[in-house]
Amino acid sequence: MFEYHIDGTTGSARAGTLTLPHGEVRTPAFMPVGTHAVVRGLSAGDVRRTGAQIILGNTYHLHLRPGEAVVGSMGGLHRFTTWSGPMLTDSGGFQVFSLEGLRRIEEHGVEFQSHIDGTLRTLTPERAIEIQWQLGADVAMAFDHVVPGQSSFEAASEGMERTLRWLDRCKARHTELAGQRGSGTAGQQQHTVAPPDVESTAPPPRCPAAPQTLWPIIQGGIHDELRLRSLEGTLERGPWTGLAIGGLSVGEPKAVMHRILERLEPVLPEEIPRYLMGVGFPCDLLEGIARGVDLFDCVAATRNGRHGTAWLPTGRLNVRGAALKGSTEPLDPSCDCETCTTYPRGYLRHLFIVEDILALRLISIHNIRFLVRLGEQARAHILNGTFHGWSREWLGRYYARGD
Amino acid sequence: MFEYHIDGTTGSARAGTLTLPHGEVRTPAFMPVGTHAVVRGLSAGDVRRTGAQIILGNTYHLHLRPGEAVVGSMGGLHRFTTWSGPMLTDSGGFQVFSLEGLRRIEEHGVEFQSHIDGTLRTLTPERAIEIQWQLGADVAMAFDHVVPGQSSFEAASEGMERTLRWLDRCKARHTELAGQRGSGTAGQQQHTVAPPDVESTAPPPRCPAAPQTLWPIIQGGIHDELRLRSLEGTLERGPWTGLAIGGLSVGEPKAVMHRILERLEPVLPEEIPRYLMGVGFPCDLLEGIARGVDLFDCVAATRNGRHGTAWLPTGRLNVRGAALKGSTEPLDPSCDCETCTTYPRGYLRHLFIVEDILALRLISIHNIRFLVRLGEQARAHILNGTFHGWSREWLGRYYARGD
Numbered sequence: 157m158f159e160y161h162i163d164g165t166t167g168s169a170r171a172g173t174l175t176l177p178h179g180e181v182r183t184p185a186f187m188p189v190g191t192h193a194v195v196r197g198l199s200a201g202d203v204r205r206t207g208a209q210i211i212l213g214n215t216y217h218l219h220l221r222p223g224e225a226v227v228g229s230m231g232g233l234h235r236f237t238t239w240s241g242p243m244l245t246d247s248g249g250f251q252v253f254s255l256e257g258l259r260r261i262e263e264h265g266v267e268f269q270s271h272i273d274g275t276l277r278t279l280t281p282e283r284a285i286e287i288q289w290q291l292g293a294d295v296a297m298a299f300d301h302v303v304p305g306q307s308s309f310e311a312a313s314e315g316m317e318r319t320l321r322w323l324d325r326c327k328a329r330h331t332e333l334a335g336q337r338g339s340g341t342a343g344q345q346q347h348t349v350a351p352p353d354v355e356s357t358a359p360p361p362r363c364p365a366a367p368q369t370l371w372p373i374i375q376g377g378i379h380d381e382l383r384l385r386s387l388e389g390t391l392e393r394g395p396w397t398g399l400a401i402g403g404l405s406v407g408e409p410k411a412v413m414h415r416i417l418e419r420l421e422p423v424l425p426e427e428i429p430r431y432l433m434g435v436g437f438p439c440d441l442l443e444g445i446a447r448g449v450d451l452f453d454c455v456a457a458t459r460n461g462r463h464g465t466a467w468l469p470t471g472r473l474n475v476r477g478a479a480l481k482g483s484t485e486p487l488d489p490s491c492d493c494e495t496c497t498t499y500p501r502g503y504l505r506h507l508f509i510v511e512d513i514l515a516l517r518l519i520s521i522h523n524i525r526f527l528v529r530l531g532e533q534a535r536a537h538i539l540n541g542t543f544h545g546w547s548r549e550w551l552g553r554y555y556a557r558g559d
Numbered sequence: 560m561f562e563y564h565i566d567g568t569t570g571s572a573r574a575g576t577l578t579l580p581h582g583e584v585r586t587p588a589f590m591p592v593g594t595h596a597v598v599r600g601l602s603a604g605d606v607r608r609t610g611a612q613i614i615l616g617n618t619y620h621l622h623l624r625p626g627e628a629v630v631g632s633m634g635g636l637h638r639f640t641t642w643s644g645p646m647l648t649d650s651g652g653f654q655v656f657s658l659e660g661l662r663r664i665e666e667h668g669v670e671f672q673s674h675i676d677g678t679l680r681t682l683t684p685e686r687a688i689e690i691q692w693q694l695g696a697d698v699a700m701a702f703d704h705v706v707p708g709q710s711s712f713e714a715a716s717e718g719m720e721r722t723l724r725w726l727d728r729c730k731a732r733h734t735e736l737a738g739q740r741g742s743g744t745a746g747q748q749q750h751t752v753a754p755p756d757v758e759s760t761a762p763p764p765r766c767p768a769a770p771q772t773l774w775p776i777i778q779g780g781i782h783d784e785l786r787l788r789s790l791e792g793t794l795e796r797g798p799w800t801g802l803a804i805g806g807l808s809v810g811e812p813k814a815v816m817h818r819i820l821e822r823l824e825p826v827l828p829e830e831i832p833r834y835l836m837g838v839g840f841p842c843d844l845l846e847g848i849a850r851g852v853d854l855f856d857c858v859a860a861t862r863n864g865r866h867g868t869a870w871l872p873t874g875r876l877n878v879r880g881a882a883l884k885g886s887t888e889p890l891d892p893s894c895d896c897e898t899c900t901t902y903p904r905g906y907l908r909h910l911f912i913v914e915d916i917l918a919l920r921l922i923s924i925h926n927i928r929f930l931v932r933l934g935e936q937a938r939a940h941i942l943n944g945t946f947h948g949w950s951r952e953w954l955g956r957y958y959a960r961g962d
Contacts (some may be wrong), residue, residue: 200901201901230903236906237906502633509755
């Protein structure tokens with residue numbers, strides 16, 4: 157369980173197979189984001205048909221609604237959502253640090269105001285792990301201190317060092333919960349593990365029906381030295397079954413993100429998967445894969461879909477555009493998704509014009525399939541040794557219109 | 560083509576098979592409404608999986624967006640929507656007479672203001688037929704003058720008599736178009752039939768790829784005498800391959816609708832299907848079937864679905880209700896729809912709470928399947944001779960909570 161096997165490499169690009177309790181994930185792979193235990197507007201079946209192998213849930217959002225106790229009592233995220241494949245939950249760190257409202261950061265944890273009802277809540281490393289334990293995804297993420305993309309060395313250093321200290325606490329709590337699970341009372345049993353965080357009114361954590369692993373997150377902002385120190389500190393606290401790179405694609409120039417990935421790549425452990433959080437757009441996937449990244453997630457596929465922007469091999473297309481009126485062509489003739497193999501462009505445009513929600517679904521399905529397929533194509537080219545030439549050509553075509 | 564075969568009867572209730580160019584329809588049957596060439600929020604595949612056999616398109620809405628010329632140039636409604644089964648279009652009469660804005664009724668036709676852009680448009684019997692010809696559904700409806708549910712004898716009489724005079728014009732235009740189609744230039748050919756209505760800037764009507772039939776509409780408001788006169792006048796103008804009863808369920812008491820159906824039933828031709836327009840709710844289906852109705856349409860299934868109201872054998876359920884929180888039960892354990900066989904109630908409620916559009920889709924799917932299945936069950940009981948007892952029991956259970 158939680159094994160990662162390298163199936164082939166081309167330069168720094170890797171093709172692998174990650175084995176998780178709910179199935180295998182062939183990498184490189186894009187993970188659609190199911191913020192509220194739903195990939196916006198899509199059924200689990202829709203997502204499955206895009207070829208997505210693993211989806212992501214947001215701990216912050218699920219803690220607020222419906223609450224981890226509700227999800228846990230219904231048998232965990234898999235049963236709740238009917239998504240039977242692998243799942244990963246983020247730790248809530250990114251959301252809490254992105255909140256507009258009141259927020260107080262202390263060594264103990266973060267006090268924040270719910271964006272739903274304004275109530276004050278506290279998230280600590282231990283609570284983040286307990287919530288994820290109740291949600292029951294295959295992979296839980298450590299609770300991290302994320303700083304804005306252009307933060308100073310000092311601010312980025314503070315966040316990175318705190319992330320390491322919090323990692324100790326996350327690991328301790330996760331080990332404790334997993335140990336209880338292993339002690340013979342696992343499965344569907346309720347446990348009386350008192351949460352150390354008295355703010356919580358949630359019932360005691362419930363074991364996930366299947367084992368869960370914990371992945372740490374590398375921080376350090378845009379400062380190479382801090383990134384390397386973060387990786388070093390993280391590996392000292394290992395071993396890990398996977399590792400994430402956080403705090404990128406948060407406002408810094410793309411070239412900076414590429415440079416950091418290039419600095420980290422030679423010192424990343426080869427034998428575990430690398431997950432670049434919150435990335436990306438189509439081009440980001442290929443740039444990340446070239447720099448040794450295995451897993452990606454991003455809401456852009458569904459967000460763009462809802463706004464009527466479709467990704468095509470030749471760049472972006474506004475599906476509301478008058479040019480599509482009356483067109484009997486598929487959205488993307490080279491695509492095998494449900495939308496492209498079923499509906500004419502003229503109908504997709506019409507759905508946006510009359511504001512039918514089917515439009516949002518159909519473009520989201522295409523955009524997700526577009527990224528999933530990009531992962532599949534990259535994998536095939538890595539195994540074939542043709543990744544870099546193909547990727548260069550692909551990016552050239554995508555950028556040709558100046559997007 | 561356009562044949563109707565009676566498979567069995569129980570009292571006035573009929574089970575039949577209607578043969579249309581795009582397939583067969585086993586009756587009694589509910590037709591989901593695809594106002595804008597889409598059953599609100601559902602893909603053609605979603606609708607197919609509900610077991611729906613025929614769907615309805617709205618001439619008024621499709622004339623405004625995207626326009627019949629666009630649909631026609633893309634190969635008609637079937638290709639436009641990817642719904643390959645039977646389709647019916649209404650004539651636009653009901654919508655035009657329901658409009659809030661400016662509207663001027665003359666013998667020639669109706670001048671009205673588009674609810675989209677405020678432009679003045681004219682719909683005449685001939686235009687309504689030409690638009691439907693370009694849309695290319697299996698069944699087109701005659702352009703009728705609908706009066707409000709509680710209209711006086713005089714007002715209802717005027718609308719009914721005008722509907723008969725307009726029926727002559729509809730039939731003449733439809734016969735003309737169908738004759739041209741039959742003259743050897745049918746199929747994908749464009750015709751240069753000049754529309755007699757100079758207001759129109761649409762290109763000449765295009766033949767549907769398959770034959771199309773025209774059904775008349777009985778009017779007469781809540782006045783039995785006028786209803787019988789409408790039927791008599793309509794039959795004099797026949798023969799017809801089907802017949803609709805319009806202007807009901809527009810504000811009059813249910814008992815009045817039932818009385819009118821009972822007065823019409825003995826004099827309706829047995830050998831053609833009867834379509835009760837804009838009806839209904841679950842109870843209306845059973846009450847209509849008992850009084851000899853074969854086809855129904857109504858937006859209530861999808862409208863209620865979007866508002867979170869699900870139909871169950873025990874009455875209506877508010878899917879947002881707190882009672883559903885954490886429930887692992889299916890929405891309706893007796894239902895075989897995609898929603899009920901896949902998702903737990905607690906997840907459906909969660910989708911409404913976080914305002915994900917998947918909620919709207921899933922409840923709409925259930926509600927449509929609920930009506931489609933009610934038609935299937937009624938058919939089985941009619942063929943089995945057990946319809947009336949079953950229907951009485953069903954209605955008793957549905958109404959037990961006082962809905």
